[in-house]
Amino acid sequence: MNDSSRGSSPGAGYWRAPEQPHVSAGPVYDGGEAAQTRPMPPVPDAAGGPQFRDESPVPPERHSSATPPPGAADGGSGPGASAPPGGRRAARTKKRAGRNLPAAIGVGVGLGAAVIASLFVVKAVFVGVVVLAVIVGLWELTSRLSERKGIRVPLVPLAVGGTAMVIAGYLRDAEGAWVAMALTALAVLVWRMTQPPENYLRDVTAGLFAAFYVPFLATFVVMMLAADDGPWRVFVFLLLTVVSDTGAYAVGWRFGRHKLAPRISPGKTREGLVGAVTFAMAAGALSMQFLIDRGVWWQGLLLGLAVAASATLGDLGESMIKRDLGIKDMGTLLPGHGGIMDRLDSLLPTAPVVWLLLVIFVGAV
Template sequence: MAQSEPQQPRKQRGGRNLPAAIGVGLGLGAVIVASLFVVKVLFLVVVVAAASIGSWELTSRLAERKDVKVAQLPLLLGGVGMLTAGYWIGPQGAAAALALTALALMIWRMSQPPENYLRDITAGVFTAFYVPFLATFVALLLSAHDGPQRIVLFLLVTICSDTGAYAVGYKFGRNKLAPTISPGKTREGLAGGIGLSMLAGALLMQWIIDGGHWWQGLILGGCAAVIATLGDLVESMIKRDLGIKDMGTLLPGHGGIMDRLDSLLPTAPVVWLLLTAFVGS
């Protein structure tokens, strides 16, 4: 009888350590729930920390791969200013903080030689907008009288978009969505993500949002799923340009903080805008 070949360990999809990813995800979920429903403002601290680390990861990769120098201190202080101004003042405060951050980055860079001045400033302003300013809309969601419920809605429709896309794409995916950017994404997966996100949006809008209706949740969930997918593709484009797989290694099985924020950041302003239109701010 021929001797059977030893079975090779099955490679997990995406090269991720699935048990570690699940453990980290559950841990992050516990932190979020505890900060939201114990003392609401503690969640703002979580958002500030995540945005600060995400900005540091992005600028560090830019420096390593493209030799782009972004001033860390004004970017960090500006990000904290945007988030706190958004929570306590509103959109006008966040916009003013973004403008002051851009000005601070331009002035700070003047202490160095003029070579590549425009390149470094452009990267700094882009990072300020992409990470802390988009995260400001999470602070705006939190500042409402039912802020914790709005945050739960925002997080779950985004998570359901990712989960539905992964499950349906893994089982039925045949047609690539954007093969040159993210080969793993399929059109079938996108449809699954939109469907699950719309279902979650309809249920949560009806049950936990004051004055919300199920049909509003369908619209919100569908828009959130599309924007979350586009946000994921945007970060994939950035990583392909930089020639890296992950933005960092802080979260085992997930990569860096930015690798978890890629779909959340662009979804936040869409969810905030639709909730403001449907039930007020």
């Protein structure tokens, strides 16, 4: 789900070599492409390091040249003086993933345990978890739109309507979700009328996008839950999405060479995509054979392929949004991950895909 999952080498268009030699062994970032979610104090070039979690620092060896800069040979203190051996070793051992892996792993394991516990204890508790994630995700998205673009999206009708969408999807299936979506859209239109008319069309359009992107897509998760074997369907959905992301990260980090979409997410590689497809198809075959009633292994292969495709598109879609807004993450709620939306980016578009394929393969109940 983070952009770091598809490889680690920097992409063309986002990194450039410095025009003058300096102490830093790290890359120089072209700040015109994106910015942090919050203003940050200037950082000297010697700090190095990536500005986005989907971009990784160039190894020090790549900055070497045939002619050493002045001061490098004699250990002087000029602009080209070489860093001490300890500094070079530290630079080489920097995490290429561009994020705090211990924090990311700890938070991920904790969240996973809480979600799985709520999923298999009481279905209604898991529905509450989905509602909470939807509300926080809407808050993050609308806050970033307001901060970066000045778009005034009414959060109250979105939060109320999003809650109604999730509950209606669980109780009344797709029909209930569509009715709640229509009422939410109407509420956004009316609520925005209480403010000046300038940019009305822009604001309500963004509100409708937010209503569809977060709560409506999330209703497919609780629609899977409503089936007799619903907890196992949701578990397979979560498992395949996580396995796809893990496979992409592992293979891309080790073998990634060819960029998948450098102008959108420089960290993603074609090799990482192959890893996502391979891991997800293997996990899908095992899951459909052993975890889903009436499921067979070949259906799992197709399911895994579809999950890898939708999860990758979800990652790229949110990366495009963040590039447009000029931010690093959607939020800071989860250490090592960013915000809730940075975790939902691949889950949300994958939910309707898994729901539909499971209905086709094994039925709705």
